[in-house]
Amino acid sequence: RAMWEYLDQSERWPEQLAAQKMRLIAARRAGDLREQVLCYHTLGYECGKRGEHEQAITYYTSALKRVRKLNNNKEQILLLDSIAMIYQDLDKHEQALECYQQALSLCQKIGDQERESDILNYIGQLFEEQDNYDQALHYYKQALALGQEGGNRYGEAEVLDDIGTIYQSQGQFAKAMECQEQALNIYYELGDQEHQAGSLINIGFTLAALDQFARAEESMTLAVEMAETLELPELDEYRNALEQVRAERQGA
Numbered sequence: 001r002a003m004w005e006y007l008d009q010s011e012r013w014p015e016q017l018a019a020q021k022m023r024l025i026a027a028r029r030a031g032d033l034r035e036q037v038l039c040y041h042t043l044g045y046e047c048g049k050r051g052e053h054e055q056a057i058t059y060y061t062s063a064l065k066r067v068r069k070l071n072n073n074k075e076q077i078l079l080l081d082s083i084a085m086i087y088q089d090l091d092k093h094e095q096a097l098e099c100y101q102q103a104l105s106l107c108q109k110i111g112d113q114e115r116e117s118d119i120l121n122y123i124g125q126l127f128e129e130q131d132n133y134d135q136a137l138h139y140y141k142q143a144l145a146l147g148q149e150g151g152n153r154y155g156e157a158e159v160l161d162d163i164g165t166i167y168q169s170q171g172q173f174a175k176a177m178e179c180q181e182q183a184l185n186i187y188y189e190l191g192d193q194e195h196q197a198g199s200l201i202n203i204g205f206t207l208a209a210l211d212q213f214a215r216a217e218e219s220m221t222l223a224v225e226m227a228e229t230l231e232l233p234e235l236d237e238y239r240n241a242l243e244q245v246r247a248e249r250q251g252a
């Protein structure tokens with residue numbers, strides 16, 4: 001364990017992967033399924049971080065086969081999510097949807113409403129990526145209802161932002177603004193400045209689409225200030241959005 005933590009912290013990936021493979025060999029010899037799952041899961045995660053997507057799927061799938069033998073539904077859900085997200089990154093939407101749906105069925109089986117809401121949201125995002133807004137809204141609204149029922153405020157705010165983006169894409173700006181402001185209020189309630197900044201940017205884009213450039217600039221300026229204070233990785237993206245709105249305001 002000490003060696004593994006050292007390799008992980010020092011980001012020496014080749015040594016890390018070699019150490020994990022040796023650990024896997026030992027687990028196989030011992031017939032320790034649980035340890036094999038941990039090894040395959042970790043190898044899948046590390047390959048995914050390095051952009052080795054196909055290899056990551058292979059490792060995750062090996063972990064999934066063993067988890068099914070252990071009858072661990074929660075771990076199956078986690079692995080199916082991980083595989084689905086890689087397929088989604090690879091634009092293999094059918095395979096991603098199949099994995100998400102399997103995970104969704106398991107959530108319903110064990111009554112995990114919070115995770116079910118998350119997966120419904122992921123499926124909505126999958127359809128949104130394909131510009132299938134009606135299907136995206138269908139799943140987002142299911143996710144929102146479950147999130148609200150279970151009191152998952154973070155999940156509720158995230159879905160509201162996603163729904164707002166759909167309405168914005170459809171030109172339904174009043175509905176978009178309503179969802180985005182609800183999301184922002186939840187993030188304020190939770191004290192989450194990082195997500196507040198993202199919501200303020202979304203609101204800024206909606207206001208700009210309504211030709212309300214002064215309010216859009218005000219919203220985005222606040223988001224940039226938050227991003228600067230928090231040193232968010234999205235800072236440059238937010239600054240570019242603000243400059244875009246300022247240019248549109250000057251040309252209006």
